[in-house]
Amino acid sequence: MSGDSQETFGDFKDSFSYGSRSDLSFKFLKGLSHQEASEFLSVLLEEVGSLFDDGSTDALVDLVYEWQVRAYRPTTAAKRPYVYEDRPFHELTKSLGEMSVGLVTSSGHYMSDDRPAANAGLTQGEAFARIGEFLRRAPELSEIPVDAPIEDVEVLHPGYDIRSVVKDRGVALPIDLLDEARATGRIRRLVSPVYSFVGACSQGRLRNELDEWVARWKAAGIDALFLVPV
Amino acid sequence: MAVVVRSFRHVAEEMGYPRAVITRHPMGRPLGPPGDPDTQRQVIDAALDLLVSAPEGGSIVELEKPYRPMKSP
Secondary structure, three states: OOOOOOOOHHHHHHOOOOOOOOOOOOHHHHHOOHHHHHHHHHHHHHHHHHHHHHOOOHHHHHHHHHHHHHHHOOOOHHHOOOOOOOOOOOOOOOOHHHOEEEEEEOEOEEEOOOOOHHHOOOOHHHHHHOHHHHHHOOOOOEEEOOOOOHHHEEEOOOOOOOHHHHHOHHHOOOHHHHHHHHHOOOOOEEOOOEEEOEOOOOHHHHHHHHHHHHHHHHHOOOOEEEEEOO | OEEEEEOOHHHHHHHOOOEEEEEEOOOOOOOOOOOOHHHHHHHHHHHHHHHHHOOOOOEEEEEEEEOOOOOOO
16 A cells, blocks of 8 residues: 555554544553554454454453553553552441442543533544643533433543443443442442543642542432442 | 442552452443443442452452453344
8 A cells, every 4th residue: 555654653553542543442552662562463463363263352352451451550660650658448337238329430421411611512532632631620520310311411531432331321330230239228329419520630630629529428428439430 | 438440450559449349341441341231230249249348448359250242133
């Protein structure tokens, strides 16, 4: 195939991270060395060839998962911006069946009639292009009633591949199954509303919001938080 | 008190969550594949169990079940 592009292999692998081929399931390629990226792509293509015969995508899924883990694990202290010195823990004071459980996710869900200001008018693709802006912003905490119709809950997040969660909110916003746990008596209550924000935000500004957020959750009567960072 | 459900064990270890259930799922799919409530329910059950059973901060349970998307009909 002819062309006058001077794109290097490095340009190619980096293009999956907010570049011309942006695909958030594969943005980790940017963090790999050329050798590592070559190794991954070689094995990926080998597994694609195998599925011609056995039709199984299991090895492909496992391969991508293993390389995401490998790519996102920091290899040097310089890549660890935060140090956590304690292991906070509170013991239960009541049984699970007596507990009011709250749900908080960083999946970027919101009510269609209460869209976060940062998302206003943006498509998912447009949000990709503004990832830098998102990462400088303070997070906005959206409230989603437990009984909100599925069609009234939307998602936008420039930091992860939302294709699965668009198909099924339970992938990252498990309102329905936690409400099932309430209906079966496993927990006393799933506190309404549940909460979500775009985790691709300024982490410093997120820290600044937490005291107020925790106060809201305590005021809502939440005994235990079910947290889903994405 | 809190329990976290996420992929990538190394993040849970580093951040010292009170309780964490780790799923071997690709990024963006912490509870499980779309259209698979059985897997999602297993993850939720494991997390609720850990709320009760965790003896101390930094308690981690890693679910071994790999991510297997539902086959299209």
